[in-house]
Amino acid sequence: MKPLGDPNCPHCGGAGYVRYDVPVGHEKFGKLETCVCRARDVAEAARSRLFAMSNLNRLSHLTFENFNSSGNDKAKFMSGQERENLRVAFDASEEFARLPKGWLLLEGGYGCGKTHLAAAIANFAVNVGMPTLFITVPDLLDSLRFAYDDPETTFEQRFEEIRNSGLLILDDFGTQNATPWAQEKLFQIINFRYINKLPTVITTNLMLDEIEARIRSRLQDDGFVKHLKILAPDYRRPEETSNPGISMLALPEMKVMTFKTFQPRHDEVGTEAVMTTTTEKNDRFGNKVKDKEITRIKISKEDVRTLDDAHNKALEFAEKPGGWLVLLGGSFCGKTHLAAAIGNYIIALGGQANMIDAAGLPDYIREPIGGRMDVTFNRRLNEIRNIPMLILDDLKSSGSLTAWAEERMMAILSYRYNAHLPTVITSTLRQDEFALSYPNLWNKLLDPTKCQVLAINMPPYRRVAKGGRSTKKK
Structure with a gap:
């Protein structure tokens, strides 16, 4: 022997x-x-076992060399912020691979590139001889469970190999079945590596607030953990970018609102139109009450010019999103059509745009996710405030929503303003009404280097039915 x-x-x-x-x-x-005389053989055997457990042979094609830091070429539109964000994630991952020190947390949606970057780190480490385990969290927990019945190893040996691996990469953190046993074993592994400062990479599509408190506490150590949020759209499905669960752009009526279908209404110059306006008066007791008045106006070239200006600025904004665009005007004057056209234009190029009804926004924020009320607010709030292009339609006067809902909405808009995220707002409020309802927001909108405020002075558009006659007054 x-x-x-x-x-x-x-x-x-x-x-x-x-x-x-x-x-x-x-x-x-x-x-x-x-014995020390077997150290090299034992280390090589451990590397082989970790490699087999990782199934990295199926991920060997995922390298830094073939990672497209510009995103999928089929996604014809990616904002400058998204491209820069993806490049930063790429650079940080490559740096970590060359010098694995501390932890790297990659957070992002499905298909954003986090698994590719994590696998690229693993393949780089394996090529330089570093004992590396790349594994999804569900597979890791299954591996521990199966070790109880494995004749070639014991649970204790498998557990030690995992938590002591030279480099541990946990993919899809948060998709595991969080039984008490699984949660405890996962915490033991993470806590051991945290205490012993062992290099670790974690990818997840969860927000930190959705992660178990003990693990979250360690992931929030900014001095040890580099946390990167990847904003890129799904690489595998670059054109499926709007969230149908919230975006009005998924509705049939909105899909047809494009720049091509927009009516400039030049033929209405000189015609008479009937408008219903809301006025504020004092009743006999001195209280302010709102009343509706029907007025007749004659449409002028100047009125149509306001619509032309709004159309041109909206098209410019769609072609090069940046800053904010606010469209004010009466009901059915064309502002919602232009706002939807911006979103549809961006989506047609593979970009991301969501159009949200201002009145329905609070209900969406409060809606439970998978029955879990505890993750609803933060995830929804984070989702909306970080949408690459947010179109907030029909913002009404202050007091139309509950105080809580209005405060949340203003928090979202304030965040987007400070983060320089492209935003479009439509409202029937006049400029003076807007200023009175939302003074803080209005002061931000007055900065011409960041915002454009356009007032459309046109009566409601009256669509002509096929085979019918126009309802407009001649």
């Missing part, structure tokens, strides 16, 4: 194992340990 160790080894004489000469009660009394 071939000896396990080196026959000339002065420590084990070829046995491959040594027993320490320690008194009874010592932690190593009676235990066998691998």
